[in-house]
Amino acid sequence: MPTVSLNGIDVYYERGGSGPPLLFCNGSGATLESSALLIEQFRQHFDVVAHDQRGLGKTSIPDEPFTMAQYAADAAALLDHVGWATSAVVGVSFGGMVAQEYAVTFPDRVTRLALVCTSSGGAGKPSYPLHELATLPVEEQAAISLRLLDTRFTPQWLAEHPHDLAMVQARANRPERTPEQRRGELAQLDARSRHDVWERLPKITAPTLVAGGRYDGIAPPSNSEAIASQLPGATLRLYEGGHLFFVQDRTAMPDILSFLAG
DSSP, X not given: OOEEEETTEEEEEEEEOOSSEEEEEOOXXXXXXXXXXXXXXXXXXXXXXXXXXXXXXXXXXXXXXXXXXXXXXXXXXXHHHHTOSOEXXXXXXXXXXXXXXXXXXXXXXXXXEEEESOOOOGGGOOOOOHHHHTTSOXXXXXXXXXXXXXXXXXXXXXXXXXXXXXXXXXXXXXXXXXXXXXXXXXXXXXXXXXXXXXXXXXXXXXXXXXXXXXXXSSSOXXXXXXXXXXXXXXXXXEESSSTTHHHHOTTHHXXXXXXXXX
């Protein structure tokens, strides 16, 4: 798969599927490899461009601090490279923050927009401060992360819901990161901590779906409601699940795919 030099870094990207053009923006610490199953669902309906965002996966890890504006500019430069003037855009979690920054900066390039389990920052409130969580001891991180993933998650709940338990176990079994990979992840979390598009959200002109989980401890439903309140005509949908509601609630992905297809 190709790597292209954009904005002073080497960006690894993949393009696959058929249908209308769609830019996919990934979450915190996520790579094309770790999100392959999710991305494949979009490829069944769209011509999808997705990339390892700066600091992650097979993309360069610059030495200087990252900004949300850079993440949006990287996405725009990548679409220039593949020859797309416009596309639909879907962003998941941190990717939803990038998608918001992209959409307020390049509103004419977005045909439809799906913001999934994300936050605007500012008066619309930020997502949980994962940059602070990263400084805690590993065992404490694990305990807090469980409830952030879904506020219902207790040992008893997971024992009674094997599908959710399998999801938690799969996340716990991720490969250990190298120090360099960890440096890139922390730089991404630093940029995330400064995300704030609240005042600029009305610049978004594309039809927008704001989708959240009712039990999300990272991007609570009130954050999704706040984003929708800033976008006249936005569609707000809340699902039965937490931060990964699109895995937990089987109605979510069909809704997101249908909306993006218009």
